Amino acid sequence: MKKVLLVDDEILIRETIRDTIQWEKEGFIYCGDASDGEVALPMIEQYQPDILITDIKMPFMDGLELSSFVRKNMPDIKIVILSGHGDFEYARTALRLGIEEYCTKPISSADLLVTLRQVSDKIDAARQEKLEIEQLKLEERRQASLTQSKLLNDLCSGFITTSEAVHLSSKLNLNLLSRYYVVVTADFRKLTLSDSFQENFLDDMKQAEHKLNLKLDGSNHLVFKRSKTEWVWILKFDSPEQTKQALDTVQQAQNQSMEHLSYSISIGIGSVQDRMQGIHVSFLEAMEDMHWRRLSRQNRHAMLESRNGSFEQSVFLDRAKFVEFLKIGSPAHTETFIHSFASILQHTDWHSSLIGYYILNDLTLEVFRSARDSYPNIANFDITLYELQKDIESIRTLDEARSYLIKLAEQYWQWRSGASDKHGDMLLKVKKYIHEHYDKDYFSLQDAADHVNLSSGHLSKVFSQENGQTFIEYLTQTRIRKAMELLQTTQAKSYEIAFLVGYNDAHYFSNLFKRVTGMTTRQFRKNGQYNKDLPTPEREEHKGFVSYS
Template identity: 45%
Template sequence: MKKVFLVDDEIVIREGIRDRIAWNEEGFEYCGDAPDGELALPLIEETKPDIVITDIKMPFMDGLELSRIIRERFPSIKIIILSGHDEFEYAREALRTGVTEYCLKPVSSADLIKLLQDVSALIDREEREREEMERLKRRVSDGVRHSREKLLSDLCSGLVTTSEAMQTAAKLQLNLVSKCYAVVLSEQECMADAPEAEEVCRRLEELMHGRFGETASYLSFKRSKKETVWILQGDSAAQLQDLGEKLLKPLAEEAHTALSSRVRFGLGSIQDRLQGLYPSFQEAEESLKRQLLPGSPQGPGGDWQGGGEAGGPLRYLDRSPLIRFLKLGSPAAVPSFVREYAACLSEWDGSRSFYYYYLLHDMTATVSQLAKESYPEHERIEDMLQALQSQVGLIQRADEAYRYLEGMIGAFLQVRDGNADKYSGLIRRVKDYMHANYGQSELSLQHIAEHVRMSPSYISSVFSSETGQTITEYLTGLRIGKAMELLRSTHAKSYEIAYQVGYQDSHYFSNLFKKSTGMTTREFRRNQAQSGHPDEGEERHAALS
């Protein structure tokens, strides 16, 4: 219900307008009146009307001056001027001031109601437009945030070159230039009860961003619900060198004291090139995992360079060959694979136990994580994994370690081979999700993986091997196919169709459409109008569904 305020120096007119209109029945609230602009201003500020009706000729402050002040101080208020002066100069000055309507006296109740209803409709329309604009701004902001996080994630994963990263960063107005870089990986655990956990986690995020911002320039992105990656930037290695003591340890203590929360930090080495973020991130990940091993020191530590035990530097195993074998290897090849992959265990003679226990824990964690991601519905998987993990502490020599690894990998392969027929259901779930959400520009492999509750890398690998297409290729084909349908069945413009099928950049969509179909969108629509039948390109893309 819109509120109306009246300003007129003639009491007869004020009372007449006030009493002759059934305000509530017409959808309005009469919130007050005043005899001149000077007295009206404090009342307008107090009552906050949506519409002000004012005369022009009034003592002390006339209607035009009042209108100018209202437009400056309360720009959302609509102004209707009622005047007995049928002169062009008054009307022109009123329009210049920004009034909404200019009406000559005398005016009937019916005409005034019609005028108010028109202004009310204008207010509603502008409100809807503002809401739509805010919604579009949020979508653009979300798209920029997602693109920003993807770029930082790709840098830490080694998936993008320096040149590509700089070009993308320039478009996102993201400053990647620095003399030195280092990666910190944080894992936070909120200890509050369930009803309070969300608020405590939010405050913990704010605390960490505040402390990092006070100490160093940084970029960050969420790796998971509990993990955040911090890319620190500095002018020299010395500037970043002592952050372990000055920032991370006090921050972990403050989180524990103030918020009853636990934060662990993994530190990567300091690098002088952007491409160094990849090894720095890997080292931060290894540093964080070492803290989870039995008997390991808890806390962030203070040495950026890492290090080993007395026997020399630690050698960490590349998980890629292990994961590849778990997905594709045969049971008969398990013993030979274990001895080749974990050849460093052959040196285990009872010394440096912490290092070898770390390697076993790391391989066990890799197998466990892949098993949980790949076969979450397997009824015995949890029992099997717990039984395996309980055996690690009993191992003392290399031959025992090899037998343990052979048994663990063999058990995984049994589960894998017994669940091969489940791939079809997984592929269907992935495709169904893409069909339901292809119109969302932010749809990504990460979103799909979260939906099916498996890792992005595993989903990508299974989908490619089972369908012969990458997920990106399938999604592009799906979107182009939907665009063809819209071009054939609607009169929507090319940029509108691009938006509907998930592309915010209409030029990118047009280029992709021509690359996929051999025709521009205009040529395709003209071809459809002439033939009345789908062409080969449309049939090919329709086959995706």
């Protein structure tokens, strides 16, 4: 129902209008009346009426002055002038002020109701229009957010080249350019399977996400939600000092104790990159870091439950000390170090409790996480972890625990000694495969990964680290190089060349060619020169590769 306020200096008119209309039955609320504009103002502030009925000629503040004030400060209020003056000048002034209706006295209750219903319909129409506009704006913002999230996700996943990312971001008014980049990922997960605290859990999760967003907040930082539980931040910095300061903040959140919470937050940090194409590598490293930290937190939570909800922090082995020994210690001192290091386990019950398993598994997960950071190209990582965890299950004495720690150290050193470039043959096969299949429009990273029996994520990471460019950038470079050659050596049309080098969309190919070469295909065919100094497969034998031709 619409609220109505009446302003008139004649008490008889006020009482007549008030008493002769059944307001609620007609769909209105009569808020009250005032004798002049000055008295009406505080009532308007208090009741916020939808419709204001006012006389013109009143003492202290007349109807036109009141209408002018209301239109300026409360533009949603519709104003109906009810005046005994039929003078055209009054009507013209009222219309100039934006008055909805101008009625002359005397007016019957029936006629006034007709006017009020007309004004009410206009209010409903205006509100509906406003609602539809807000919904359209909300949908536009949602679509823009989805488009931005897809762009950022594709950039992190290595699905688009640097030039494509810059081109698409300019359309979204999104600034991707920076001196330094770091990717941070976070996974928010419920620790218990029980649904009894579902509502509180969701509230706690939203607060945790909000707090982490505030810590990573920055006008230059980019964020998107990758899945129901995962957030990704692309942090951008202008100097190494800014980068270090921000990463210190992230690491504090990363190492925060969360034993008292009903949920787990696992935060991964990638390496600092000075080129946009490095965002993909930083993202993969952050996801890997997050994965191992999540395993570690799950292990600690399982131990907490096995101890009925309480344990001393000192029950865990010093992970940082052990990893430091693996990195800088001497294998000749292994037995002496392990004997002292594991002394904290001398009172552990290995037969009737799982505490020993959780303690050693906690240390093992940290060693694996550190190894993955230092030597990202380790093969059969999960299989090795599974085998070591099976070894932990069979431990029944302190001496067996010490023997296991020696084995764990030896495994780490084996990874370290084998961390030299052993991917040359694999990368050679991948590049050869690219040059054999680049002309297929369906060719993808997954096809190449299947060819060398690796996961697409692992191949993408290794390819980027070893070549200084992502898989998709190398594939695009190969296709464009071949297109340049065909433009110079054949009379094939542009759309035919697009098909020959693996693009079924000629318009997309033309735009991409211009972004990469700075020329249209027509300009290149007329004025361009095939650059024989580009690193072609035939000449990579000088870098230790054989010819593909």
